[in-house]
Amino acid sequence: MISDDNKRENVKTQFQIFMEIVNDLVMIIDQTEDFRIELINNCPLLEKLGYAESDLVGNSFLKILFSEDKKKAVKFLKKGIDTFGNFQETKLFSTKDEIIWAEIKARKFTDEDKNEKILIILKDISKQKKIEVNLRETEDRFKKITETIPEIRFWKLFNPKKYEEALQSSYEMLQMVIENIPQYIIWKDIDLSYLGCNDNYAKLIGIEHPENIIGKTDEELLLDKNQIQFNKEQERKVIESNKVVFHTNEFWILRNGEKIWIDVNRIPLLNSDGNVAGLLITFEDITERKNAEENLRKQHDRLERIMETSPAGILSVDTNGHIIYVNSQAEKVLHYPKEELLKKTFITTKFKFLNSEGKLIPKNELPFQIIMKTKKPIFDYHATFKSFTNENILLSINGTPLLKNNGEIENIIFTVEDITEKELAEKMIKESEEKYKDLLETSTIGILEIELENNSVSYINPKLLEFIGYQDVDYVNKKLMDEIIHPDDLLKLLNSEEGKEIEFRILNKKGIIKWLQGKRLNQYDDKDNLISFRLWLEDVTEKKMYEKLILELNINFLNYTTDIQQNIELLLKTCLKQLNGDIVLYITKSDHEEKEQYRVMNSKGVITMYTSEEFTRDLFISELFKENHDFTQEFFDIHKTKYAKSDRYIIENGIEACYGKLILSGNDLNSLLCVLFQQNPTITNQNKLVLFLICDALEIEQRRWESQHHLEEQNRMLSEINKLKSDLFSRTSHELKTPLISIKGFTELLLKLHSNKLDSDVISILEEIKSGSKRLEDFINALVDSSQLDQGLLKLKKKKENLTFLIKYCVKQLQGTAKLREQKVKLNIKNNIYTNFDKEKIYEVITNLLINAIKYTPIGGTITIDSHQKNNHYIISIKDTGIGLTKKEIAQLFTQFGKIERYGQGWDVGIEGTGLGLYISKELIDLHDGKIWVESEGRNKGSTFFFSLPIEKN
Numbered sequence: 001m002i003s004d005d006n007k008r009e010n011v012k013t014q015f016q017i018f019m020e021i022v023n024d025l026v027m028i029i030d031q032t033e034d035f036r037i038e039l040i041n042n043c044p045l046l047e048k049l050g051y052a053e054s055d056l057v058g059n060s061f062l063k064i065l066f067s068e069d070k071k072k073a074v075k076f077l078k079k080g081i082d083t084f085g086n087f088q089e090t091k092l093f094s095t096k097d098e099i100i101w102a103e104i105k106a107r108k109f110t111d112e113d114k115n116e117k118i119l120i121i122l123k124d125i126s127k128q129k130k131i132e133v134n135l136r137e138t139e140d141r142f143k144k145i146t147e148t149i150p151e152i153r154f155w156k157l158f159n160p161k162k163y164e165e166a167l168q169s170s171y172e173m174l175q176m177v178i179e180n181i182p183q184y185i186i187w188k189d190i191d192l193s194y195l196g197c198n199d200n201y202a203k204l205i206g207i208e209h210p211e212n213i214i215g216k217t218d219e220e221l222l223l224d225k226n227q228i229q230f231n232k233e234q235e236r237k238v239i240e241s242n243k244v245v246f247h248t249n250e251f252w253i254l255r256n257g258e259k260i261w262i263d264v265n266r267i268p269l270l271n272s273d274g275n276v277a278g279l280l281i282t283f284e285d286i287t288e289r290k291n292a293e294e295n296l297r298k299q300h301d302r303l304e305r306i307m308e309t310s311p312a313g314i315l316s317v318d319t320n321g322h323i324i325y326v327n328s329q330a331e332k333v334l335h336y337p338k339e340e341l342l343k344k345t346f347i348t349t350k351f352k353f354l355n356s357e358g359k360l361i362p363k364n365e366l367p368f369q370i371i372m373k374t375k376k377p378i379f380d381y382h383a384t385f386k387s388f389t390n391e392n393i394l395l396s397i398n399g400t401p402l403l404k405n406n407g408e409i410e411n412i413i414f415t416v417e418d419i420t421e422k423e424l425a426e427k428m429i430k431e432s433e434e435k436y437k438d439l440l441e442t443s444t445i446g447i448l449e450i451e452l453e454n455n456s457v458s459y460i461n462p463k464l465l466e467f468i469g470y471q472d473v474d475y476v477n478k479k480l481m482d483e484i485i486h487p488d489d490l491l492k493l494l495n496s497e498e499g500k501e502i503e504f505r506i507l508n509k510k511g512i513i514k515w516l517q518g519k520r521l522n523q524y525d526d527k528d529n530l531i532s533f534r535l536w537l538e539d540v541t542e543k544k545m546y547e548k549l550i551l552e553l554n555i556n557f558l559n560y561t562t563d564i565q566q567n568i569e570l571l572l573k574t575c576l577k578q579l580n581g582d583i584v585l586y587i588t589k590s591d592h593e594e595k596e597q598y599r600v601m602n603s604k605g606v607i608t609m610y611t612s613e614e615f616t617r618d619l620f621i622s623e624l625f626k627e628n629h630d631f632t633q634e635f636f637d638i639h640k641t642k643y644a645k646s647d648r649y650i651i652e653n654g655i656e657a658c659y660g661k662l663i664l665s666g667n668d669l670n671s672l673l674c675v676l677f678q679q680n681p682t683i684t685n686q687n688k689l690v691l692f693l694i695c696d697a698l699e700i701e702q703r704r705w706e707s708q709h710h711l712e713e714q715n716r717m718l719s720e721i722n723k724l725k726s727d728l729f730s731r732t733s734h735e736l737k738t739p740l741i742s743i744k745g746f747t748e749l750l751l752k753l754h755s756n757k758l759d760s761d762v763i764s765i766l767e768e769i770k771s772g773s774k775r776l777e778d779f780i781n782a783l784v785d786s787s788q789l790d791q792g793l794l795k796l797k798k799k800k801e802n803l804t805f806l807i808k809y810c811v812k813q814l815q816g817t818a819k820l821r822e823q824k825v826k827l828n829i830k831n832n833i834y835t836n837f838d839k840e841k842i843y844e845v846i847t848n849l850l851i852n853a854i855k856y857t858p859i860g861g862t863i864t865i866d867s868h869q870k871n872n873h874y875i876i877s878i879k880d881t882g883i884g885l886t887k888k889e890i891a892q893l894f895t896q897f898g899k900i901e902r903y904g905q906g907w908d909v910g911i912e913g914t915g916l917g918l919y920i921s922k923e924l925i926d927l928h929d930g931k932i933w934v935e936s937e938g939r940n941k942g943s944t945f946f947f948s949l950p951i952e953k954n
Contacts, residue, residue, distance in 0.1 A: 024123045027061065031108065031116040035061040035077060038117070045102070045124045050095030061120065066091035066099060077106060077118060089125065101129040127288065131182075184262075186213075187269065188279045192235055193217055195278060206255050224253040238266040239276050249286070261290040313416040315341070319409055321368055333395070333418045335387035352386035367399050371412050375401055382419075394420040445761065446516065446537040448480075449523075455481055455494065458532060467516065467539045469509035483507070498522045498533070501771050503540070515544040519764050536764065542686040545578060547776070564705040565605070568698065572603040575694045579687055581675035583653055585621060585660075586698065589670040602649075618646040620658065621674050630664040630695075632688050636680045654678050659687070663695045665702055673698060740780075744773040796838040796927055803833040803842070803874060803949070807865060810846045814854060822860045829867040833874055836952040841924045845932075848917040849878045849945050856943075857882035873930065873948040885936040885943050893934060894922040921947075 025046055028039040037056050040046070046053070049064060056063070062070050069090045076088055087105045094100055103123040111117055184201040188194055194213045202210045205221050213221070218228045230250075238245055245266045253259050264283040271277040307314050313330030317323055326341045334341065353361045363369060367381050381397040396417045401409045440447050446464030450457060457477045468484060470476050476484065485493065486505035496502045503517045518537035525531050572584045584603040589596065596612040600619075616622045620643040624633050636657045639650055649655055653676065660674030673695050681687075747770045755763060811825055818825050853863045861881040868875055885893075918932075925932040925947050932947040 024121050025102075027056075027120050027122075029061045029118050029120060031118050035074075035118070037061055045100075045122060048094065048100060048124065049092060064092050066093050073104070076104070092122070100124065101126045183282045183284045186281045188235070188281070190239060190276060190278055192232060192279070194221075204254070223255055227253055234264075235266060235279055235281070238268055239279060242268050242270075242276055244268065249290075260285055260287045262286060313418075315414045315416065317368065317412045317414060319372070319411065324411065330416060333393070333416050334385065335389055335391060335393065354384040354386070354392070356382070356384075358384070367397050367414065368412065371399050371401050372409065375403070375407075375409060377401065392420075393418055394423055446518075446535075446539070448535045448537060449532055450481075450494075450535075451532045452494075452530060457481065459534075464537060467508075467514065467537070468506060486513070496520050501768055502535075514539060514541045516540065517768060519767075536761070542684065543772070545686060546689065547772075548578075564701065565601070565607070567701050567704075568601060569603070569605045571694055571697055571701065572601070575673065575675065575690070576603045578690045578694075579659075579675050580681075581659075582655065582678045583649060583676045585649070585672075585674045585676065587621060587672040587674070588702070589625070618648075619643065620647050620650065621660070621672065624660050624662065624672055624674060625669075627662070628669065630662045630669060632659065632661045632683075632691055634659050634683055649676060656680055659683055659691070661691050661695050663699050663702070665699050671698065671702060740773055740776055743769060744777070747773065794923075794927070796841060798836045798838050798928075800834055800836050800952075801839050801842075803835060803837070803876070804829055804831055804867075806839060806843060807846060807867075807876065810843060810850055811865070814847070814850050817851075818854050818863065821854060821857070823854060823857060824862045826862065826864045829865055829876070833867060835874060835949055837928055837949055838924075842928070842949070845921045845924055845947060846876075848921050849947070852917065853878055853880040853882065853943075853945070856880065869951070870948075872951050874951060875946055875948045877944050877946045879942065879944040881942045884939045884941040885934065886939060890934055890936065894918050894932065925949075 025043050026041045027037050030036040030038060037059060040053055040056055042053060051064070062073065065073055072088070073090055087103055090102055090104050092100045092102050101124075103125050105121045105123075107119050109117055109119060182200070184198065184204055186194060186197040186201050194216050197207075197210050197213050199210060202208070202213065207213055207221075218231055222228050222231075234245070234248075245264075248264050248266075249261060250264055251259055251261050262283040263286045264281065267280040267282075268276045269278040269280055307325075307327045310327060310329060313333035314325070314327045315323055315330050316325035323341050326338045328338070330341070331338050353366060355361050361383060367378055367383075370378055377398070377400045379398050381399070383395055383397065385393045385395050387393055396419045398415045400413050402411055402413065404410050440459075440461050443461060443463055446467050447459070447461040448457065448464055449459035457480050460473060460476055460480070465471060465473065465476060468476060481490065484506050486507065489504035493502065493504050498520050501517065501519055503515060505513050505515055508514050516537045517540040518535050521534045521536070522530055523532045523534060568586055572586055575581070576584045586601045588599045590599065591597070598610045598612065598615040600608045600610060600621075610619070620635070620638050620641060623635070627633060634657075638644075638647075638658060639654075639656045644650055647655075655676045655678060657677045657680045658674050659677070659681065660672055662669040663671035663673060665671060673691065675691075747766050750758070751763070751766055751770070758766070807829060808827065811827065815825065850863070857863060857880040863881075864879045866877045866879070922932050929950050930948045932945070934943055934945050936943040
C-alpha cells in the first residue's frame with residue numbers, strides 16, 4: 001500500500017524503505033523520448049543484470065532492453081498507462097550478455113512539480129519461462145501419446161493374437177507419460193519397499209537408473225531419520241485407511257543437505273480383489289513458491305510495521321466504505337479507538353466532515369465518493385472533522401485507489417493529518433509577514449528584492465521609489481533592470497556577494513544619475529537553493545558628488561600653471577558642473593587710477609570690465625556686495641527685478657535665480673563667486689559645501705596671483721607658486737586626513753568594541769563609513785606619492801635583486817583577482833633575471849601594470865608576461881587581450897591624471913581609478929634610467945605595456 005503524505009520528506013523515506021523490501025526491480029523514469037531513469041531500487045534482479053544503481057540513474061531505460069524488444073517497449077510506454085492492469089513480457093540484456101526474461105508493468109503519474117513520470121515494475125520470470133519451455137516440450141510428448149490413443153481405445157477389437165502387442169503398446173505409452181511429466185513419481189508395495197520410480201525421482205535422490213530402486217526402502221536411500229519416520233507414518237495411514245490424500249505440503253532434506261518443500265499426493269493401489277496392494281506417491285517441488293510466499297509475508301510484515309510507525313494516519317477502506325485497516329497514528333489524529341473505527345464505514349453519518357464555512361460537506365463531494373467515481377487519487381483535501389469528543393479537527397486528506405488487473409478498484413488507501421496547529425501557525429506567520437511588510441513600507445532605507453530565476457524585481461519599497469523619482473511601481477518593475485539601473489553596473493549588482501558593500505548607479509525620472517549604496521542579503525528555498533536577494537540601500541549621491549569634487553579640486557590643483565586666468569577658468573567649470581548651474585561668474589573688485597572697477601569673468605573664460613557706476617546700475621550681482629559677510633546668499637525670481645532690462649547675463653541666458661558667496665581674502669571682501677540658474681534651484685547643504693570649497697580654492701588662487709605680481713624675480717615667483725601649491729596641498733591633505741583619521745579610527749573602535757550592542761543597520765552604516773574612508777585614504781596617499789615625485793623628494797634604494805622572483809610574486813598576489821574574472825595569466829620569462837633596482841618601487845610598477853591589464857581585459861581574457869634582452873637592457877612586456885587603445889588614448893597615458901574615461905561605453909571592464917598609476921610608474925622607471933611605453937593596434941585588439949631596466953652587474 002502506498003500512502004501520499006503532505007510531508008514530502010516522510011513520504012520519500014517511506015517510499016525508499018518500501019523499495020528496499022521489494023524483490024522486483026522498481027524505477028521511476030521521465031516521460032520523455034529517452035525515458036531517463038531518475039530513481040531505482042537495489043534488488044536481486046538488478047544484481048542479476050550486473051548493474052549498480054549509479055550505472056543506470058540518469059541513463060535511458062531502453063539501455064537494459066534487448067534490441068528486438070525496444071520498439072515494442074516504447075510503444076507500450078507511450079500508449080498511456082493509467083493503471084497497473086496491463087503488462088507485457090520483455091527480454092533484458094545483462095552485462096554478461098545473458099538474456100533475462102521479465103514481466104513489465106507501468107503506470108503514469110504526475111509528481112508534485114507537475115512533471116509527468118512513469119512508475120515501472122520489472123519482475124524476473126526467467127524460471128517461469130524455463131518451466132513454460134519444459135511444459136511445451138511435455139505437451140508435445142503428450143500430443144504424440146494422444147495420437148496413439150485410438151490403438152488403446154480399440155485394442156479389444158483386435159483378435160487375441162494382438163493382445164500381447166496392445167498390452168505392450170499401452171505399457172510403453174504409460175512409461176512415456178511417467179518419464180515426461182515434471183512431477184516426481186514412486187510406487188511401493190504394502191511393506192513400503194520401492195517397486196519403481198520415474199527418472200525425475202531417481203535424479204532427486206541420486207540414483208543413476210530408476211531400475212536400481214526396486215526392492216529398496218527409505219532407510220537405504222534417505223539420510224534424515226526424522227524424515228524416514230515421518231514418511232512411514234503418512235504412508236501407513238493411507239494403506240490402512242485406503243483413502244487418497246492429496247496436496248499435503250511437506251519438506252524434505254536431500255542427501256546434499258538441501259531443504260526443499262514439496263506438494264505430495266498419496267494414492268492406495270488395489271489388487272483385483274479390491275484390497276490395498278501398494279502405494280502410488282507423486283509430488284512436485286514447490287520450494288520457489290514457498291520462498292515467494294515467505295518473502296511476501298515478510299514484506300507484508302515490514303510494510304505493516306512501516307505503516308504502524310508512519311507519522312501519517314493511514315486507513316484502508318474497501319469499496320463498500322468499510323474501514324479494514326487503521327494504524328496507530330490514525331487513532332491519534334481522529335481521536336477514535338481503532339476498534340471503533342474498524343466497526344464503521346468511511347461514509348457513516350457519525351463521520352461528520354465540515355467545509356471552511358462550518359457546513360456539512362455533501363455526500364457526493366466527500367473523498368471516498370470522489371475516488372470511487374473518478375478512480376483517481378486526491379491530494380491535500382481539507383475538511384474539518386468532528387471527533388468522538390465533538391472536537392473540531394482540521395484534516396488534510398490524501399487518497400489513492402488500488403486497482404485490480406481489470407482496472408476496478410480493490411480498495412482505497414487514505415492518509416489523514418491533523419493540520420489544525422499548522423494552519424494556526426501559518427496564519428500567525430502571515431500576520432507576522434504583514435507586520436514585517438509594514439516595516440519595509442515605512443522604512444527610511446530603500447529596499448529592493450530581485451528574483452534570480454529571471455532577474456526580475458519582486459519587491460521595491462516606497463523609499464526606493466522616492467530615490468528613483470517614480471510613483472508607478474509597475475513601471476519601475478518593468479524598467480528597473482533594463483533602463484533605470486546603469487547598464488555598466490547591472491552585472492556587478494547581480495554578481496555581488498552577500499554582506500559586502502556595493503555601490504551602483506541609477507537614472508532617475510529626470511535622467512540624472514544617482515548613486516545607491518548598500519549590502520546584499522541572500523534568500524534560499526527549503527532545499528538551500530539561492531532564489532533571490534534583497535538589497536538595503538541609501539542614496540549616496542551627495543557623498544559621491546563630494547568625493548568627485550575633492551578629486552577634481554585636487555586635479556585642478558596639481559594641474560595649476562602660472563596662467564592665473566586658466567586656473568580660475570578651470571575652477572569655474574568645476575563649480576558649474578558640480579552645482580548644475582547655467583553660468584558661473586567670478587567678480588573681483590579693485591582700484592585703478594584711484595577709481596573702483598569690477599572685473600567679471602564667466603565660466604567660458606570671457607572677461608568684462610565694469611566701472612563702479614555701471615556695475616551697480618546694470619548688474620544684479622552687485623546686490624551681493626551690499627552684504628558685509630562671507631556667508632552664502634540666495635536670490636530667486638531675479639528676472640522680475642529692475643535689473644531684468646539691464647543685466648546682460650539675465651537677458652542673454654534667461655536667468656531666474658542666483659546663488660553666491662563673497663570671498664574673504666585677508667580682511668577684505670573684494671571677490672565674489674556667483675552661480676546663475678535658468679530656473680529656481682533647490683540649494684542643499686552639499687551645494688553650500690561645494691561653494692565654500694571652490695571659494696577657498698579661488699581665494700588661494702587669488703593669493704597666488706597677488707604673489708606673482710609682488711615677486712620681482714622669476715625664480716622667486718616660481719618658488720612662491722610652488723609654496724602656495726604646497727600650502728594648498730598641505731591644507732587640503734590636513735583638512736581631509738585629520739578628520740579622516742578620526743572618522744576611520746572611531747569607526748573601527750565602534751565596530752571592534754561595541755558591535756554586539758549595535759543593530760545590523762547601524763553596523764552596515766559604520767562599515768560603509770570605514771570603506772569610504774579607506775578609499776579616500778588610498779587616494780590621498782597616491783597624491784602624496786605623485787607630489788613627492790614632482791618635487792624630486794623621492795630617493796631610490798637600489799641593490800642587486802632577482803627581477804624574475806619579483807614578477808612571479810606580483811602575479812601570485814593578483815592571481816585571485818584574475819580568477820574572479822576567469823582570466824588566464826601566462827608567464828614566459830627568463831629564470832633569475834638579476835640587476836640593480838629598488839625592489840619596492842619596481843613592485844609598485846609591476847603591480848600597477850598587472851592591475852590595469854586585469855581591469856581592462858574582459859572576462860575570460862588572457863594576460864601574457866614575457867622578457868628579453870636588448871641594447872644592454874632587460875625588457876619586460878605585459879600583453880592583454882583587452883579593449884585596446886587608440887592613438888589619441890596612447891598620447892594621454894603616463895600623464896598626471898591621464899585616466900581614460902571608459903564609463904558608458906558598453907565594455908565589461910573596471911572604470912574606477914585616479915589616473916595617477918601610470919604617471920607614477922613612468923616617473924619611477926625614469927629614476928631607474930629605464931623606459932616605459934605601450935603598443936596597441938587599436939580598439940578591441942589588446943595592448944602590450946613594456947618597461948626596461950639597465951643590466952647592471954655590480
